[in-house]
Amino acid sequence: MIKTYLDSGVLIAAARGTDIVSSKAILILDDDQRQFCCSCFVRLEILAKAKYHQQQNEVEFYQSFFSSCRFWADPLDPIVKLAEDLATKYGLNALDALQIASAIYLNADEFITTEKTTKPLHRVTKIKVISITN
Numbered sequence: 001m002i003k004t005y006l007d008s009g010v011l012i013a014a015a016r017g018t019d020i021v022s023s024k025a026i027l028i029l030d031d032d033q034r035q036f037c038c039s040c041f042v043r044l045e046i047l048a049k050a051k052y053h054q055q056q057n058e059v060e061f062y063q064s065f066f067s068s069c070r071f072w073a074d075p076l077d078p079i080v081k082l083a084e085d086l087a088t089k090y091g092l093n094a095l096d097a098l099q100i101a102s103a104i105y106l107n108a109d110e111f112i113t114t115e116k117t118t119k120p121l122h123r124v125t126k127i128k129v130i131s132i133t134n
Contacts, residue, residue, distance in 0.1 A: 002110065003071070004034045005103035007096075007121075008045045009114030010132060015050075015061040021114060024132040028112060029065070037071035039079070039102035041095060073102035090123040103127055 006028070014025035028034065043066060050058040073079055083101035086092055092100070100121060103111045110128045115121050122129050 002031075002034045003037060003106070003108045004028070005037045005099070005106065005108040005111050006042070007099060007111065007113035007115065008042050010112050011042070011046055011062060011065060013114055013132075015058045021133055025114075028132070035071070036065070036069045037073070037103065037106045037108050038066060038069040039073035039099060040076075041073075041098045041102060045095060071106050071108075073105055079105050086124060086126075091120045092124075093120075096121050100124055100127065100129075 006025075010025045010028065013019075013022045014029055016022070017025075043062075047059065047062045047066075050062060079098065079101050082105060083092075083094070083097035086101055086104075087094065087097035096115075100111055104126050108127060110130055111121075111124075112130045112132060113121055114133050115131055117131050117134055122131070
């Protein structure tokens with residue numbers, strides 16, 4: 001089994017889109033050789049906004065994904081400390097740092113994102129970072 005952490009953009013693409021990135025995201029979500037891990041940071045970034053905009057189908061999609069996640073990043077103190085270290089070392093913004101720190105903390109095999117390979121996330125060497133936009 002591949003332990004996979006999905007960045008928020010991957011879930012948004014799967015829930016909303018009909019383009020090639022969306023297709024790639026859905027293929028990843030449908031892969032029965034993966035176990036998904038997540039954090040409260042992903043939930044906060046995507047679920048609250050979908051609820052606010054009353055996008056019920058999207059809310060249900062996200063809730064279904066969250067309920068299927070086998071691993072959750074907790075406790076937060078060591079994750080936040082690791083995020084601060086990663087942000088300092090690689091020039092990450094706060095939310096990207098928290099999400100990739102969560103993936104590393106959970107010993108995920110990979111971190112899948114929609115961020116282009118020129119973005120700071122791809123500088124991180126402690127985990128395999130894969131972009132589905134390239």
